[in-house]
Amino acid sequence: MAGKSSTRSEGQFAVGSDVPGKRKGRRREYWTRYRIMRYVLVPWLFLIPILALHAFVVVFPAAQGVFYSFTDWRGIGEAEYIGLRNFEEMIFEDQSYHDALWRNIQWMLFFVTVPFAFALFGSSLLAKVRRGAMFYRTALFMPFILPSIVTATIWRYLYNPRFGLPTLVGYEKALLGQSDTALWSIAFADNWHFWGFLMVLFLTAMQGIPPVLYDAAKVDGANRWQEFWHVTLPGIRPVVLFMLMMVMIWAFLVFDYIFILTGGGPAGATEVLGIDIYKNAFQRFEAGYAAAQGISISIFAGLIVTAFAFLRKRGWEI
């Protein structure tokens, strides 16, 4: 087509103009301008509103957060630049921060194991279900779309030692009221709401595995476990690894369930970074220090993403 068009153009020039080279140049110039408009300017024009919005609600506040992390800002009034003092205090002095960080790591270890095990197991079973499949999927996914205040309140009652689940097994202590059980009890409640989401993702990924691979495995005499290990898991590996990365990042952002169920108690046993930051910003009036703690969470997230990017470069399917 291009060649035809070009030939026709040249013919027109030959008939209608004594300076075909000049016209050709103008036409090329027009096309260049058109291309710039169409492929460079117009897309940016469409992007400008969302970029402006992004800059206003994300980039600008984030930059402000970075700025305040180097100040002694109290959340109101003027901020005074104090260099790296907040970061020094956080890294070398603040035991609450260290304890909270350790709890986030425990939280992360819980969430990269228990919900993944639940979800892989659940999705493997549901993948074989044909009758009522949608009902089971919906029922298991439902907790994920409930607001956390609803789910957390339900679990507060379920954990009540006077009439809740513990009474069924004759346990009369409050799981949320003891230092050694509170964090894991909240994690379990959060897991109850979360694992259905993972399961649906894995189930969707499993739909993409060619059935012929399962047939081949059967021909080779593979049992259910071998099918799962050698066919299913490699087939959904990118999704599993991507979700692992996301869950690791989310583990540093946990706040709502803990805030609702224990507020960081009992005796600080569930105080994670999110709770510590909230207390520093709004109760101790140390907003600058809280900003520095927030930056540290972003750094952890950055490290996790970098680690996964490195693994990807090494050939991992992520």
Next chain:
Amino acid sequence: MMFKMRLFTIVLLGLLLALMAGATAAQDSTVTIWAGDDDTGACWSSLLVDTFPREDITVEVVLQPGTNLVDTQRTALQGGAGPDITFSHGPAFMLELASAGLLLNLDVYADEYNWGERFAPWALDLGRVEGSLYSLSEELETVIMYYNKTVFEEQGWEIPKTMDELYALADAIREAGLDVMGPAFGECAPCVEWAVSVFLSHHAGPDKVYEALTGQRPWTDEAFVAAITDLKDIVRDGWFMGSLDLFFSDTFDSAHALFGAGEIAMSFEGTWMLDNYQRDFFGEPAGNDNEWDWFSFPTTFTEDQFFIIGVGSSWGISSATPNPDEAAAVLDHYYSTGFQAQMFEQCGVAPAPLIYEGDVFANSDPREARLYEEFGQASSKGNVGYTSWSFWPARTNVWLWEQIVRVYDDQLSVEDYLAGMQSEFEEEFADGLIPPIPAR
């Protein structure tokens, strides 16, 4: 035709301009207030709008959803927005706002409206920063012992007047198979400060607390060690809810329901529960025939009534308001004894610390009226201590409630707890962040 069209346009424009001028005028005299989007917020705010006497000023109350209105307001004020009349948790928080230049100096209005004669002197002093008035205290608060009167009468228990009698009563209650007292603190971590405030003032004594708050005595003093040690012992002994794990995790409603039903004998609660007990947990609404009453928590040094004093919140005027005079007029109405009495009777909001004369609370529940009467008598005798949420600086106060639970959980010794409090206090004392402490 053309002339008619022109005339019509001119008239229309004139009308529009008049409307705009009217709107601007109305806007100019509007005073905005934010209130919580709950029954209490709706009640007092509509009462305020209905009873405000001046027709040249419009009071506009914006009901805000969410539970943390104070933080929302603080962020708005910092951004140059927010309501004309603002409030926060109390003097320590208002001190922060005033120091940041976000509150208007109220000295001129205090003179104009004679607030100095209307407020209890200590209450007006709470709102001063470097000698100038920036906020007005609201909701007179103290912590008392509610008791299930029906159960007490059935068991023949007497109201304790000393700490020893209280200990003996606790033993008797347990022997009867009941839990000594509620509530539980699973829903409100900072609320554990009530007990610390009571034990510091009722056990160590208000004079020592005053000295500590004014930097004349360290928090590590042995009197405070003894007070906190005794508090720790009763909490670990299960006085609250029967066990430490329930103290940490159960809910207010659960504890109050058990108290109303007579399974818990007493409730160590604030005066903010006066209205709620009758309304929700005793008698017909709760499906029981029980009665409640209250007594002041005993002390180690007097058998007279003794109360810690505090305020639930403080109100001020935003420095960004375009209508400071109108806002002051609204505050003046809000802090009139008549409006406070109405708000107390109709909405269950504790009255502000004003000087009440005559039968202002004649229509209130007699137990509630008795409280404010006896509180006034105790106050005039100097039998009052200090609530941490009104008199402690912000960071020291967070230490007070955040770390006491580690003491209860045996993670932190009483001595280290008080040493930490002293350390935080020294820093804030040096920075001038201590709220005004009424002289004794």
